[in-house]
Amino acid sequence: MRKIVEIQKKLLPDLLQVMEKRYEILHRIHLEGTIGRRTLATSVDLTERVLRSELEVLRAQGLLDTAAAGMTLSESGRQLVEEMEPIVKELFGLSALEEAVRTAFGLKRVIIVAGDSDTSDHTKMELGRAGSRVLRDSLTAGDVVAVMGGSTMARMASQFATPSQMKDNWFVPARGGLGESVDYQANTIASELAKRTGARYRMLHVPDHLSEEAYQTIMQEPNVREVVDMIRSARIVVHGIGDAATMARRRKLKDETKEELVKDGALAEAFGYYFDRNGKVVHRMATAGLRLEDIEAAGIVIGIAGGSSKGDAIASVMRFGHDDVLVTDEAGATEALRHV
Amino acid sequence: MRKIVEIQKKLLPDLLQVMEKRYEILHRIHLEGTIGRRTLATSVDLTERVLRSELEVLRAQGLLDTAAAGMTLSESGRQLVEEMEPIVKELFGLSALEEAVRTAFGLKRVIIVAGDSDTSDHTKMELGRAGSRVLRDSLTAGDVVAVMGGSTMARMASQFATPSQMKDNWFVPARGGLGESVDYQANTIASELAKRTGARYRMLHVPDHLSEEAYQTIMQEPNVREVVDMIRSARIVVHGIGDAATMARRRKLKDETKEELVKDGALAEAFGYYFDRNGKVVHRMATAGLRLEDIEAAGIVIGIAGGSSKGDAIASVMRFGHDDVLVTDEAGATEALRHV
DNA sequence: GAATGTTGGACGAAAAACGTCCCGCTATGC
DNA sequence: GCATAGCGGGACGTTTTTCGTCCAACATTC
Numbered sequence: 001m002r003k004i005v006e007i008q009k010k011l012l013p014d015l016l017q018v019m020e021k022r023y024e025i026l027h028r029i030h031l032e033g034t035i036g037r038r039t040l041a042t043s044v045d046l047t048e049r050v051l052r053s054e055l056e057v058l059r060a061q062g063l064l065d066t067a068a069a070g071m072t073l074s075e076s077g078r079q080l081v082e083e084m085e086p087i088v089k090e091l092f093g094l095s096a097l098e099e100a101v102r103t104a105f106g107l108k109r110v111i112i113v114a115g116d117s118d119t120s121d122h123t124k125m126e127l128g129r130a131g132s133r134v135l136r137d138s139l140t141a142g143d144v145v146a147v148m149g150g151s152t153m154a155r156m157a158s159q160f161a162t163p164s165q166m167k168d169n170w171f172v173p174a175r176g177g178l179g180e181s182v183d184y185q186a187n188t189i190a191s192e193l194a195k196r197t198g199a200r201y202r203m204l205h206v207p208d209h210l211s212e213e214a215y216q217t218i219m220q221e222p223n224v225r226e227v228v229d230m231i232r233s234a235r236i237v238v239h240g241i242g243d244a245a246t247m248a249r250r251r252k253l254k255d256e257t258k259e260e261l262v263k264d265g266a267l268a269e270a271f272g273y274y275f276d277r278n279g280k281v282v283h284r285m286a287t288a289g290l291r292l293e294d295i296e297a298a299g300i301v302i303g304i305a306g307g308s309s310k311g312d313a314i315a316s317v318m319r320f321g322h323d324d325v326l327v328t329d330e331a332g333a334t335e336a337l338r339h340v
Numbered sequence: 341m342r343k344i345v346e347i348q349k350k351l352l353p354d355l356l357q358v359m360e361k362r363y364e365i366l367h368r369i370h371l372e373g374t375i376g377r378r379t380l381a382t383s384v385d386l387t388e389r390v391l392r393s394e395l396e397v398l399r400a401q402g403l404l405d406t407a408a409a410g411m412t413l414s415e416s417g418r419q420l421v422e423e424m425e426p427i428v429k430e431l432f433g434l435s436a437l438e439e440a441v442r443t444a445f446g447l448k449r450v451i452i453v454a455g456d457s458d459t460s461d462h463t464k465m466e467l468g469r470a471g472s473r474v475l476r477d478s479l480t481a482g483d484v485v486a487v488m489g490g491s492t493m494a495r496m497a498s499q500f501a502t503p504s505q506m507k508d509n510w511f512v513p514a515r516g517g518l519g520e521s522v523d524y525q526a527n528t529i530a531s532e533l534a535k536r537t538g539a540r541y542r543m544l545h546v547p548d549h550l551s552e553e554a555y556q557t558i559m560q561e562p563n564v565r566e567v568v569d570m571i572r573s574a575r576i577v578v579h580g581i582g583d584a585a586t587m588a589r590r591r592k593l594k595d596e597t598k599e600e601l602v603k604d605g606a607l608a609e610a611f612g613y614y615f616d617r618n619g620k621v622v623h624r625m626a627t628a629g630l631r632l633e634d635i636e637a638a639g640i641v642i643g644i645a646g647g648s649s650k651g652d653a654i655a656s657v658m659r660f661g662h663d664d665v666l667v668t669d670e671a672g673a674t675e676a677l678r679h680v
Numbered sequence: 681g682a683a684t685g686t687t688g689g690a691c692g693a694a695a696a697a698c699g700t701c702c703c704g705c706t707a708t709g710c
Numbered sequence: 711g712c713a714t715a716g717c718g719g720g721a722c723g724t725t726t727t728t729c730g731t732c733c734a735a736c737a738t739t740c
Contacts, residue, residue, distance in 0.1 A: 005344065007424055008355075010360050010401050010416075015348075031659065036686055049729050054687090060476070061350050062469070062501035068686055080350055087344060100426075129402070136400070161402035165719075246372050251738040376717050389698050392719090410715055505688070543688045 005091065020092050021046075023084055025054055026063060026073065030081045034070040059173075094330065101326065101333050104299030104340045105318040109134075109325045114330030117152075117307035123329050124306070128155030131304040131327045135238055136162055136326070138300050139169060143235045146174035146273050146290055147193065149186040150240035152304050157192040165198035171232045174239065175272045176206030180251070202227045208289045219288060232294045241305035242269040242315040258284075268313035270303065271295065271321075277312075277339075279319025300324050311335020345431065353473075360432050361386075363424055365394055366403060366413065370421045376412040379667035434583035434670065441666065441673050449474075449665045453475045456671030457492075457646035463669050464646070468495030471644040471667045475578055476502055478640050478665070479509060483575045486514035486630055487533065488611050489526040491645050497532040505538035512571045514579065515629030516546030516611045520591070542567045546628045559628060573635045581645035582609040583653040591625075608653035610643065610660075611635065617652075617679075619659025633663075640664050651675020 008015050024044050031034055033041075041051045055071070058064045063077035073081065098110040113130050115123030135145070135156070148152060163318060171193045173186030183308040187203045194201035204227045206218065218224055242250075248258050264282035266274040272285035273292070281292065296302060301322055305314050306329035314328060315336040328336070348355055364379070364384050369375055374385075374660035381391045382665040395411070399403045403417035413421065427641035434452045437556030442450040451585050455463030476495070477483070487493060494629050510533045522528060529541045546558060558564055566649045578592050582590075604622035606614040612625035621632065634654070635641060641662055654668060655676040 003423070007427065008348075008359065009402065010420055011359050013397070013401060015352065019348065019351050022430060037688095038685080044722080047730070053728075056503035057353070060501050060503040062355060062499060063350065066687070070686065076350075080347065083343070084347055087347065091344075159402060161400050163396035163400040273438065337502065377719095378716080385700070406718065409708095409719060428692075613707080 016091065020088075020095065021170055022058065022090060023053060023081075023092075025051070026058065026077060026081050028066070029071055029073055030078065034067070034072045036070045040071070058151065062134050074089055097330065097333050101328075101337060104320070104337060105315075105322060105323075106328070107318070107326055111325070111327045112328050112331075112333045113306070113327075115329055117329050118309050118331065119279075121274070124152075124155060125159065127152065127304065127306045127327065128157075128159040131156040131238070131256065131302070132160040134302060134325055134327055135236070136160065138236055139166065139303065141166075142168050144170045144172060144233060145190075145193070145236045145244065146172050146231050146234035146237065146298075147186055148174045148239035149180045149184045149189060151184055152240040152306070153186075153189050154184050154192075156238070156304060157176045157189045157196070160193055162197045166279075167198055167200075169197065169199040170230065171196075171201040172227060172234065173204050174231060174237060175232070175285070175287065176204045176287035189261055202230060204231065205291060210286070215286075224288070228288055230291050232291070234290070235291065235299040236302065237271070237295060237298045237300070238302045239271045240305065241303055241310060241313050241317050243267065243310060244269050244274050247274075249287075268316035270317045275316045275320055277314055277316055277319075279321060281320070295322050302327065304328070306332040308332065308335050312339045314325070315339035343478065356493045360435065362398065363421075363432075365391070366398065366417060366421050369411055369413050370406070373619060374407070374412045376410045376490045380411070391676050437670065437673050441668075441677060443679060445655075445663075446661070447658065447663060447664070447666055450673075451665070451667045452673050453646070453667075453669050455669055456648050457650075457669050458648050458671065460604065464492070464495060465499065466499075467644065467646045467667065467669055468499040470661060471496040471501040471578070471642070474642055474665055474667055475576070477507065478502065478576055478642065481506075482508050484510045484512060484570055484573055485530075485533070485576045485578065486512050486571050486574035486638075487526055487529050487577075488514045488579035489520045489524045489529060490582065491524055492580040492646070493526075493578065494524050494532075494642060496527045496578070497536070500533055500536045502537045507538055507540075509537065509539035510534075510570065511537075511541040511627065512567060512574065513540055513544050514571060514577060515575070515625070515670040516544045516627035525582065544568065544571065544629060550626070555628070556628075562630070568628055570626060571629050572631070573614070574630070576633060576642065577611070577630065577640070578642045578644065579652050581643055581650060581664050583607065583650060584609050584614050587614075599622075608656035610657045615656045615660055617656055617659075619656055619661060621660070635662050642667065644668070646672040648672065648675050652679045655679035 028040060037055070038048060041048045044051065054239050055064060059066065063074055063080055065072045094112045094114060098112050102110040111130050111134055113123060113126040115126065116129055117124045171190040173190045175186060178334055190201045191203065193199070200212045200266060210218065219228065242262055247269040248261055261274055261283055265276040266282045267277050268275045271290060272287060274283040276282050302325040303317060303323045304327040308331035311332055312335065314332055317323065318326060318336065354568055368380060368384055377391060377395065378388060384391065395404065399406065402623055403414055403420060405412045405414045411562040434454060438450040438452050440477035451474055453463060453466040455466065457464045470561045491554055511530040513530045515526060530541045531543065537549070550558065559568065584601055588601055603659050605616040606622050607617050608615045611630060612627060613621050616622050642665040643657060643663045644667040648671035650670055652675065654672055657663065658666060658676065
């Protein structure tokens with residue numbers, strides 16, 4: 001059963017949403033016994049006219065009887081709702097989890113894919129796909145998108161698919177070199193995204209470990225300056241989330257910095273900043289690009305991360321409070337909720 | 341798996357068709373390796389523009405790569421097609437059967453539901469539902485619909501559902517009393533259909549076994565005349581199909597008539613006429629209503645019958661050659677094909 | 681019997697789908 | 711090396727569908 005639904009998800013991307021909506025309508029009517037169109041509209045959160053079209057479909061399917069007092073489920077409608085009840089949980093169980101995470105962290109939108117990225121490569125891929133879909137749907141013409149690095153972001157980029165060219169969009173790395181391997185660098189990812197969409201991109205090459213003067217000098221370079229300005233004006237920011245210890249190791253931070261991080265309770269990392277349990281910034285990487293205030297000013301900030309092991313890091317960054325959208329997996333979401 | 345698809349069929353009636361179409365597109369591309377839009381359009385029988393929208397969806401799902409030489413399946417597209425191959429047969433197997441029956445009898449359209457009405461009540465219901473859907477979709481404003489009797493027709497009527505009122509339609513019995521029990525009479529069915537749709541109906545009460553004079557007299561009655569005229573002008577005719585022996589028994593024909601039927605090789609019955617193996621009319625019931633020439637003149641003639649046992653009767657009536665649409669079940673269709 | 685809430689019809693505005701044509705590009709065959 | 715056929719994709723006017731909004735007719739309830 002699982003398999004056919006997976007296939008359908010690919011072949012008819014918004015099938016499940018329609019299905020869920022219609023089930024919700026039937027379910028509501030089932031609960032109320034008999035209910036009027038307007039009342040129903042507010043309770044399932046549809047405009048009256050849209051609901052009406054839905055009802056026409058359901059009526060045409062013979063699932064719905066309608067009288068002057070309101071609408072009732074027909075026998076086969078009632079039967080359908082009852083048959084669906086167990087299936088619904090499996091099909092749409094994640095929606096409930098999404099809603100829970102959304103309210104817990106006060107986000108605009110949460111997308112959760114099934115599984116655990118820690119143990120399943122398939123889930124990792126799906127996480128990437130889901131992330132790319134979110135980004136695609138968020139894009140409007142002319143947007144500048146700042147992306148971060150990391151393996152999750154790389155997978156997101158490799159899964160990105162667009163129905164049409166996006167010639168007037170820009171992809172830029174959110175921050176300069178952060179010591180990642182080249183495949184996972186923000187620069188690489190920005191360029192891949194651009195390549196896959198027909199959009200344009202800029203790279204930002206800032207050597208690591210610059211002295212303050214050198215940094216200031218390089219920032220005066222017109223072409224560096226230009227990219228940085230573009231980055232800072234990004235309307236959309238997409239970033240992964242790491243746990244602090246792992247990131248520190250991978251980026252080969254100095255031992256004393258690591259100790260400092262531990263002392264400050266650094267738990268999570270995102271766009272070059274380290275966060276403690278409460279979402280407070282306790283450290284920042286020394287490189288150019290997006291500053292905290294730019295993140296606050298960005299239109300849409302999208303965080304992508306999954307896996308049970310990243311649960312607390314996700315929670316920590318979400319507490320930071322400037323993300324709008326979180327894309328994660330079942331395990332990550334469940335774990336994050338335990339750290340609210 | 342079966343179950344969830346059944347549910348989806350009810351909740352999203354044209355889901356499977358869309359799914360099939362998209363699969364067909366992917367499959368074709370898979371076969372060709374790389375193919376252009378225009379060539380593809382003719383080969384899957386879509387206009388260029390419509391195909392293009394479909395392709396955009398598929399591309400957005402990352403199933404499709406596109407180059408200057410044409411389109412190719414992406415890795416995950418190829419994977420999807422291969423995964424689907426076994427499933428397709430189960431999901432869309434009936435479409436192939438439909439097409440086979442359609443060409444075998446030169447029909448406009450064939451709808452086949454899964455199962456065997458002889459052994460499954462569920463299939464009987466589905467047959468009724470399918471029939472009602474066909475009728476609904478065939479209806480246009482102002483149409484007069486002539487319906488016959490029988491248990492299948494009764495189920496069709498009881499399953500009829502419409503999204504909106506049909507105030508300017510008429511339902512009439514195709515022919516007068518044919519000695520059926522009241523639930524299965526054409527009159528009853530016409531009235532039920534009218535009731536379920538908000539349409540109007542007329543009944544035709546003609547006693548059985550009238551003498552010729554009495555028949556002529558009653559036909560002069562203005563209100564009888566009026567109904568008969570309306571029947572004869574019906575744009576849509578819907579009828580069941582019975583096997584001759586059973587119908588003769590049920591209608592309590594005289595023994596000599598039965599013998600005559602046997603002698604003439606009567607195999608099937610529909611709208612009061614008996615047909616032999618070749619679809620030739622060998623007998624007609626003496627009652628008022630639709631004549632053969634009216635059937636020939638009707639816009640749409642819909643036959644509904646299922647069950648393995650009715651296979652040859654179905655074949656016989658289809659050979660008669662004036663049906664446009666056949667609604668049957670898997671067993672009936674398979675059996676009918678063996679009698680082509 | 682009035683008031684309230686119901687469905688369903690109607691209609692114009694907005695959006696989506698569609699048919700059609702064209703352009704620039706590339707692979708291929710000569 | 712060049713002509714050419716076939717490719718994807720952009721563009722645009724038209725048609726169809728969807729949607730918001732208002733209203734009429736009707737049943738139910740108080």
